């Protein structure tokens with residue numbers, strides 16, 4: 001079983017006496033002790049006990065097997081949100097005095113969380129330009145973790161992971177890659193020596209804007225250690241949500257292809273439009289990130305997020321966004337519905353103003369998550385709202 005979608009559909013390894021092909025939703029919170037005196041329950045394939053719903057659940061386990069295979073990892077742990085996965089990882093790995101290197105452009109809540117940890121745990125966070133060169137320069141012997149996103153949000157910069165992994169001694173440091181924007185359909189960070197890969201499953205994995213979840217994938221040893229922290233912090237994904245993601249992930253590859261193709265058509269259309277100042281999408285051959293994306297992405301697909309700058313003032317941008325009908329004004333990305341945000345107000349407000357300016361997160365920037373609607377309807381919606 002090698003093909004991506006075959007694994008996404010059949011890779012759960014779930015079996016029962018009925019011959020179910022679809023892992024059922026296990027609602028039981030408690031499981032029988034095999035030996036009450038020893039406190040032993042049935043062991044899962046990870047060597048952990050199946051006795052209590054905050055620790056393990058057969059439906060969540062089925063999902064973990066699929067994701068771990070898709071990422072080329074040894075194991076995975078699912079959480080009740082992307083932030084739950086990321087906070088568990090930080091709490092487990094970071095110790096007082098540690099230095100963490102991050103790009104100055106990251107999902108905002110990760111910055112807010114890191115700021116809290118700076119004051120509570122005395123860790124040091126060094127923010128650099130999102131490039132392999134800048135990260136390499138900032139990493140020193142005191143650095144314990146490098147945390148990056150596979151494509152930055154919202155300006156879609158792509159860090160050269162191949163160069164980064166060749167240049168850093170990653171046996172000593174923990175490289176964590178948030179692969180939410182690219183998914184294993186086009187990028188498997190473990191190939192580039194990432195120790196851990198995280199996702200907001202709320203995005204492409206779930207894919208339908210109807211489930212919140214997160215995941216960490218990596219080597220068995222690290223995952224088992226993190227399992228203990230998930231148990232203690234209580235962040236396990238609940239069985240119904242696990243089922244929703246199991247269902248969504250079956251079509252991840254076809255959805256991601258359509259998101260990317262729709263996004264490419266949108267980017268090309270906007271790039272030629274007289275009311276548009278700039279389009280930020282690595283799929284465009286003019287993008288400064290096109291060649292690195294072609295190098296590290298496994299397919300010529302670039303995801304569903306297209307950011308662009310409208311010629312005009314902030315109020316022109318607000319009016320443009322208000323005129324859209326098919327595209328909805330809402331946060332998040334990677335789902336069936338096309339969604340649009342103005343990053344300075346929603347998403348990037350916690351990035352320092354001087355960094356926002358350097359990164360190009362301006363008042364006239366919008367971020368569009370291109371959905372799975374008919375592309376002509378999306379183009380028509382954009383055209384009508386722009387040509388008003």
Ligand SMILES: Cc1ncc(COP(=O)(O)O)c(C=O)c1O
Nearest residue numbers: 081082083107178180200202213
């Ligand atoms: C790149 C990225 N990572 C992590 C998260 C956090 O995930 P969640 O909202 O599922 O907690 C988000 C949310 O938007 C995100 O965009």
